[in-house]
Amino acid sequence: MGGYSVLDHLWGGWWRGPGVCAARKVGRFGTEARHQMHPRGSSKRSRSLRNQPFPGQLQPENLSREELIDVLRASVVDQKGKPGELTLFSVLPELSQSLGLGEQELQVVQASGKETSGLVLLSSCPQTASHLQKFFVHSRRAQRPTATYWAVTDGIPATSEGKVQAALKLDHVDGVDLVVPVKSPSRKDVLEGVKRTLSHFRVVATGSGCALVQLQPLTVFPSQLQVHMVLQLCPVLGDHRYSARVGAVLGQRFLLPAESTKPQRQVLDEALLRRLCLTPSQAAQLPLHLHLHRLCLPGLRPRDALIELLAPLPPYFSRTLQCLGLHQR
Template identity: 80%
Template sequence: MGERGRDGCPPGHMRTTLAPEMGGCRVLGQVLGGWRRGPRVHVAPETAGFGTKARHQLQPRGSSKWFRPVGNQPFPGLLRPESLSREELVDVLKVAVVDQKGKPGELTLLSVLPELSQSLGLGEKELQVVRASGKETSGLVLLSSCPQTASRLQKFFTHSQRAGRPTATYCAVTDGIPATSEGKIRAALKLEHMDGVNLVVPVKSPSRKDILEGVKKTISHFRVVATSSGCALVQLQPLTVFPSQLPVHMVLELCPVLGDHTYSARVGTVLGQRFLLPAESTKPRRQVLDEALLRRLRLTPSQAAQLPLHLHLHRLHLPGTRPQDAPIELLAPLPSYFSRTLQCLGLHYQ
């Protein structure tokens, strides 16, 4: 028996897995509540440096053929699932492991966790998802092979949420610029089954009955980092957890996230002025960008229809391994397509 940590697990049995461009998100879809999403698989680029000083600036260990850019792609870093086998997906995930501390038939992250565990030398220990970026969102994925460590981290996230302390920071590019440079977005949200899919709908002045029936009061903090070309680079910190909370919140600010092909249709424009359309009567459709923005992005309308969601789980705060240890801050580099968009729009992180 080797030395064991305070949570009952041998040292070296919490794995932080980086998948900065896994927002497509067939790979992550089943992890995040069982959703199945479109045919894109995202992997971590070898070069990206978005972020400030931190305990861990996450970069993939080793190299892989999957991390090399291919040609002049409009969305560099995107791979098609038909180009991957189960073994190749395990290889993508294995190379993406950056720090080690302590549905059948579908090709998803959950479906290959046993192979990934074997590939990482964990033997019979099972990996489980502790924290992951949301549906269609790129960014950090936190896995653990130790149930005690996973439980401790989940308790930390829950306690932080109740105390109003954000543990996750997202980066987003928005079509439009928020009216204020910083603030909090508050909205009561509910999931409603519409046209065969579950969509998030805002609820005005929710009653006690609404809350009991699943309506949740949500809060997100936002800060505008840079603006250019009618777009903004925004940092978002959710203080509550709800499906699609951040994209819906930005729609309520009349600044949908770039690549939001679900909720952006709720923002209408008349004579250059934006306004909200009724969520209950607005069907999801591909995001429509004006010609000037398409030119800046160097995209055709058909390419814009495939634009990935520009929402990235960039930073995650974790507790130290021991009570006396300083908290750990993890930073994930931006996906290469995200960096390309920032360059095209002239948005610079400061």
């Protein structure tokens, strides 16, 4: 199977609109069943992770037009099949020229939320894109996860692993589009846009009142994973949109009404701020700690093993794990 490429959104940052953000080329992969991408100079970076609050965070709005093209071109991990115009949510046409591609349009096959780091899958071949989309749809129907995320949560889930099921809808609250849970949705609700969603979670490590959690969505809905973790009373670190829905009295957490709770900057307790070596103003700019770590793709032939793509964590994410003593097993 040819014609797909991967852009690696590694070092964090986010768009103020649709798009992708990445720092540099990580490596290439062939046709083996498993591919691990290792950033160069990681030992040097690890020694300096504590020198800045969010190391490696990239903000595209601070780049010039030419710099942004260079960043995106350097983010291409692998390029296969016929050359085509590299586009990702209306990416600049100059990017195609800088890559030396032709005029065939590159399609977005798989992408996470705009604030989420990790992998973005592109295809320059319509047949390949269709084949991959069918693979993802069939996998979801069979409840076989193809995407694995890492998340750091403020709070520890009550159980070490399980699933979160919730009916969700998009709602317009005080001028902001938000995802809102729906209790006992009717058939009319489903017809009007309410979707039943499902995610698996597994706690990988705990420390300082936080957790490193592996998340595997089995449905697709905007902000699904953030909202699911809020329903577990453990919002994702850096979630400045939904974390305000979790209140606390005398150390006991509870859910506030989603329809009447306005988004606000995430508030962290003093002990956690000290562990993260952050001031309250720095914590207000904390990036979302949700990373698309792994994607599984079908092999090149029907009986081939699945291709597994892995993206290393952004430096700010690794720094947080170090500060909190969260060690992957």
